[in-house]
Amino acid sequence: MDVIVNAAASADGKLSSRRREQLAISGADDFARVDRLRAASDAVVVGVGTVLADDPHLTVKDDDLRSQRREDGRPGNPARVVVDSRGRTPTDAAVLDDEATTYVCLSEAAPVDRRMALADHAELITAGEERVDLLRAFATLQEDGLEQLMVEGGGELIFSLFEAGLVDELRLFVGPKIIGGRDAPTLADGEGFVSEFPTLELAAVDRIDDGVVLTWRVEDR
Ligand SMILES: NC(=O)c1ccc[n+]([C@@H]2O[C@H](COP(=O)([O-])OP(=O)(O)OC[C@H]3O[C@@H](n4cnc5c(N)ncnc54)[C@H](O)[C@@H]3O)[C@@H](O)[C@H]2O)c1
C-alpha cells in the first residue's frame, strides 16, 4: 500500500481559518493537480471533521480523467473513505452519494442507530475501541484491493497517520495567503510529537499558481 497525504496550507501554515470553514488556498492549477492525483488513486481518504466542515464530494472533476480510468478497467471515480469514530457523517453528505463506492471507518463506540443509518449508503469498517485504529482500518481497505491511497485531510487525521507510521509521501501546496489564528487547523494537529519526530526527504519543488508544491518522502522510523 502507498499512502500520499495531499494538502494546501497558507504561507503561515494553516489549512483553514479558526472558524474551520472551507477556504480555497489552492488556485485553479493546483486544484487540477489534485484532480490528477485523485484520478491516479484507488481511494481518497478524509476525516469526519473535513466532511462536517467542507462537505467534499471527492470525485474526479475532469471528464477525460474519468474516461481514462474506465478505459483502464477501473471505476470512473476512486473509492471514498471517511474516518469517523462515532458515525457522525450526515446521511445527506456529498461523499455518500452514488458517484463512487464509499467506506466509513468506525470505532466500537459508534452508536447502533448511526451504524444502521450509514449502512444504507456506505461499506462500514469497524476498527478500534474509542477512535478508529488506522492500521487495522487501512489493512482492511488493502484487503479490498485499495493499494494507492490519497489522504485529503484534515489536520487531526494527518497527525494520526504520521503517528501510526502510515504515510509514505506528503505533497503540500503552500499558497499565497496569511490566515493566522492559534486555533486554526494546521497540517498535523492532534497531540503533537515531543520526540521521535517523523522526518522527511525532499523529493521535488514545483512552482504552481502563486505558490509551491513541496513533495516529501517520509523516512522510515
Ligand atoms: N487546506 C486543506 O488542504 C484542507 C484539507 C482538508 C481539510 N481542511 C480543513 O481542515 C478542517 C478539518 O480538519 P480537522 O482536523 O478538524 O478534522 P479531520 O478531517 O482530520 O477529522 C478528524 C476526526 O476524525 C475522527 N477520527 C477517527 N479516528 C481518528 C484517528 N485515529 N485520528 C484522528 N482522527 C480520527 C475524529 O472524529 C476526529 O475528530 C476544516 O477546517 C477543513 O476545512 C483543509
Ligand SMILES: Nc1nc(=O)c(N)c(NC[C@H](O)[C@H](O)[C@H](O)COP(=O)(O)O)[nH]1
Ligand atoms: N487541495 C486543496 N486545496 C485547498 O485550498 C483546500 N481548501 C482543500 N481542501 C480539501 C477539502 O476536502 C476540499 O473540501 C475538497 O478538495 C473539495 O473536494 P470536492 O471539490 O468537493 O470534490 N484542498
